[in-house]
Amino acid sequence: MPDEAPLVITERSSDGVLLVRLNRPERRNALSTPVLMALVAALNTATADPSVGAVVVTGNETVFAAGADIDELAQASSEDDVESPRFLAWQEIRGFTKPLLAAVEGWCLGAGCELAMCCDIIVAGKDARFGQPETNLAIMPGAGGTVTLPRRIGQQLAMLMVLTGAPITAQDARDCGLIALVTETGQALERALGLATTIAARAPVAIRAAKASIKLATALTEQAHLHREREIYLALLGSADKAEGIRAFKEKRAAVWTGR
Structure with missing residues (x-):
């Protein structure tokens, strides 16, 4: 069968x-x-x-x-x-x-x-x-x-x-x-x-963070969401992908993302 x-x-x-x-x-x-x-x-x-x-x-x-x-x-x-x-x-x-x-x-x-x-x-x-x-x-x-x-x-x-x-x-x-x-x-x-x-093809760490923040729109008040958005944003500033994105922009080349 x-x-x-x-x-x-x-x-x-x-x-x-x-x-x-x-x-x-x-x-x-x-x-x-x-x-x-x-x-x-x-x-x-x-x-x-x-x-x-x-x-x-x-x-x-x-x-x-x-x-x-x-x-x-x-x-x-x-x-x-x-x-x-x-x-x-x-x-x-x-x-x-x-x-x-x-x-x-x-x-x-x-x-x-x-x-x-x-x-x-x-x-x-x-x-x-x-x-x-x-x-x-x-x-x-x-x-x-x-x-x-x-x-x-x-x-x-x-x-x-x-x-x-x-x-x-x-x-x-x-x-x-x-x-x-x-x-x-x-x-x-x-x-x-x-x-x-x-x-x-975009930076995975940023994409996941942005998705998570957008989904909070119906769960939090606007003020609480603004606060949480800022926290998520600041966490991204310490990522390896953020550093790579800045370097790639300055060097006028495609970024190579690591997801970290």
Whole structure:
């Protein structure tokens, strides 16, 4: 009997980018707990590999991920633990410290939209659709759809998306700040990989620090964030990469980053 297809497929480029493809086309890339755990394993590999500077997660040409696995959802109950393996997998994905990009074509719904929102930059083809339709099943989003979404796009539009279950277009998602870029259909992955390559070539210590500081925007008051930003900035001034960056600028050459 042949081995089952992997739940995610990883491809490592020579430019420091790890591509992670969701690989359940027969289930429209439904995000079962095993899929999330496979994604976590891929991200953990990227964390441990200093040559990986950025990660791109994608689906296929018609669907990024259409939601949670309906069979798994049918077996879930109100007696399940809050800190289940699924919950902990989501926490690990959100805690990934290197740049994480999403390339979205087609449907990006429910848990798929929540996964995209875990990413630092979302690039979508113009025919992509984003939605949180869980209320159609008499439940609600459970992995950030009522937490991250209103922080990204505001309470009014989040209410509209969640309470009606209706998806929005890629352009509407760009206009409201849910995603960063809209491309022609079929070009999201190419654009995301290009961005990831650019980011991976930059000083890793600075990129990780900048990502961490930006993510504090919804966790701290403005004054507390300004204070923390200054602390992170000062720590970077003592890095070997900062010294190399200054030298390279003065010598008019490309910098050679060490990640220290």
